[in-house]
Amino acid sequence: MNSLTxxxxxxxxxxxxxxxxxxxxxxxGQALAEPVVTQPASxxxxxxLYGSLEETQRAAICLPxxxxxxxxxxxxxxxxxxxxxxxxxxxxQDLVRQIFDxxxxxxxxKEVWRQFDHDNQRDGGFASASVAIFGEPGHxxxxxxxxxxxxTRRCDGDSEAGTAFxxxxxxxxxxxxxxxxxxxxxxxxxxxAKRANEVFQALDGRQxxxxxxxxxxxxxxxxxxxxxxxxxxxxxxPMTELSADQKGLVRGxxxxxxxxxxxxxxxESMKYIEAGGFDNLHxxxxxxxxxxxxxxxxxxxxxxxxxxxxxxxxxxxxxxAHIKA
Numbered sequence: 001m002n003s004l005t006x007x008x009x010x011x012x013x014x015x016x017x018x019x020x021x022x023x024x025x026x027x028x029g030q031a032l033a034e035p036v037v038t039q040p041a042s043x044x045x046x047x048x049l050y051g052s053l054e055e056t057q058r059a060a061i062c063l064p065x066x067x068x069x070x071x072x073x074x075x076x077x078x079x080x081x082x083x084x085x086x087x088x089x090x091x092x093q094d095l096v097r098q099i100f101d102x103x104x105x106x107x108x109x110k111e112v113w114r115q116f117d118h119d120n121q122r123d124g125g126f127a128s129a130s131v132a133i134f135g136e137p138g139h140x141x142x143x144x145x146x147x148x149x150x151x152t153r154r155c156d157g158d159s160e161a162g163t164a165f166x167x168x169x170x171x172x173x174x175x176x177x178x179x180x181x182x183x184x185x186x187x188x189x190x191x192x193a194k195r196a197n198e199v200f201q202a203l204d205g206r207q208x209x210x211x212x213x214x215x216x217x218x219x220x221x222x223x224x225x226x227x228x229x230x231x232x233x234x235x236x237x238p239m240t241e242l243s244a245d246q247k248g249l250v251r252g253x254x255x256x257x258x259x260x261x262x263x264x265x266x267x268e269s270m271k272y273i274e275a276g277g278f279d280n281l282h283x284x285x286x287x288x289x290x291x292x293x294x295x296x297x298x299x300x301x302x303x304x305x306x307x308x309x310x311x312x313x314x315x316x317x318x319x320x321a322h323i324k325a
């Protein structure tokens with residue numbers, strides 16, 4: 001893997017200032033250019049999977065577009081009672097694996113797989129996940145959703161208008177144990193918190209007081225990432241209180257949060273975040289959930305009127321994200 005944590009300190013600020021612009025420009029430029037398709041995208045594979053289903057399989061995993069389960073998110077759940085191994089043939093399971101794989105960036109997908117395989121190994125690995133297909137791929141709106149421990153991922157071909165990732169997503173990791181130590185050794189996503197803590201170190205005393213909060217939000221399914229529409233009164237320090245350099249660091253954190261995902265989803269996310277007003281974002285750290293009491297904040301979030309990314313690193317890493325236009 002091309003580790004994102006291997007950057008040297010002297011190059012970080014320049015990286016942070018440039019990486020988001022490069023990410024968005026590159027993905028949007030790719031979208032505008034004439035496509036050169038060497039492998040099917042996730043959406044094409046969903047259509048292929050749907051076309052391969054027998055009637056009994058469709059009855060098990062296919063639901064109407066307007067079904068309430070379509071936009072559900074949680075940290076450990078199964079969207080259908082049947083697991084992949086129970087309802088799909090080996091070649092169809094391989095299609096699901098390819099769909100999931102292509103939802104992630106080339107540079108980070110190995111870590112995503114390491115996390116998924118590790119966290120789901122006791123339940124039987126990837127075949128223990130569950131999927132649902134809403135609508136009819138190839139004939140109008142559709143959405144593919146894959147769930148399991150520490151996983152809610154979506155693929156919708158922009159059917160859910162104005163919504164990054166097709167709806168709220170979840171990812172996480174319990175690396176060495178359920179109750180991780182302060183350094184979160186081996187955690188696939190702890191690098192994101194390390195970046196966020198670099199922002200905290202760049203704040204002055206007054207700014208740190210504004211950023212530090214007591215206890216974070218509860219984890220309660222979709223309520224965890226319910227959007228408020230507020231531009232003021234959110235927890236933490238607003239971007240209006242930060243210098244240009246500090247805002248550049250926050251943009252770097254957003255880049256790191258999006259790093260595991262495919263470029264088109266990362267670019268769409270940044271487009272919506274910027275459209276909601278970067279200065280309306282608030283960054284909060286939670287001092288009452290500090291593993292080891294070391295001042296490296298395990299729990300933090302970025303929230304704005306149309307987005308929330310909640311990183312709960314205690315007792316292990318849970319990440320909740322929801323971004324709309």
